[in-house]
Amino acid sequence: MASISNEAFVLGMSAVGAGIAVCAGLGTGIGEGYAAGKAAEAVGRQPEARGTIMSTLIIGDAISETAAIYGLVVAMILMFANPLVGKL
């Protein structure tokens, strides 16, 4: 363990952090699946309101997707534009 350089440690930990950050997609996936299931139920009950249900679903999904996108952005910053390496 003593032979790991500082740079390697920071880079490796950044990769681990990026992996943890994209776990933000977990809750979003569950939530969006639930919303899509409810939308399918609604279409089954009222097939004539399909267009309205679809647009409401897409807008709601886009808002709840923001959390996952934040996680993705954090992961991308850690992978491709790491601010921590410059602090060594």
Added chain:
Amino acid sequence: MDFNNKVYFTIPIQGNWKILISQTTVSTLFVMAVLITLAIIVRMKLKSFKETPETTFQNVIELLVDTIQNFIKGTLGEKYTSVALGGWYFGVIVIIWTMNMSGLLGFRNATADIITTAAFGLSTFFILHYMWLKHKKFRYFKEYFEPIVVFFPMNVVSEISVPISLSFRLFGNILGGLILMGLIYSFPFYLKIGIPAALHAYFDVFSGSIQAFIFTVLSISFIRNKLPD
């Protein structure tokens, strides 16, 4: 692999200030050139437009303008849809859609750069506060302290998060697609037959259209929520 925005060359202005000519700049200029050319063509043909459309060109243009304007009117309400605001969001949806589609021609999408999306997000932020102040007058200041005075910091944070969430949503979606496409293109050649086409259809065409629509509809909804009924 490097997915950063490549800078082709820089133009020094003064001291530390310089203009960067990067992939984003080139792709933005290309999108602007396409849209301005289209606008000039439409403007020149406007004289020959009839009361009832005769040519396919007129039909397509009227369909596009009518659909988007009706959608903006439906979201914002007839009362608040001025020519300026309707025209602004027509421009925003068209330019974001074209920027998202420019990946199909091999450009780096301009919306995959936080600078572009932050500009769109900030414009919505300023329009929101202008409309809010204009229609609520003194209640604008009062609403920061609702429901009770202690909520002031929370209200300020929720206002600041509007442009951030708007710009990061568009940026993250498009950059995610861009990075996935970049990974696919770095694969050996037998994986590059047909697969990129399907992924382009999803990430550029489908996701790009949805995100352009979402950005506009969310901007308008944020503004609408601040206005009286």
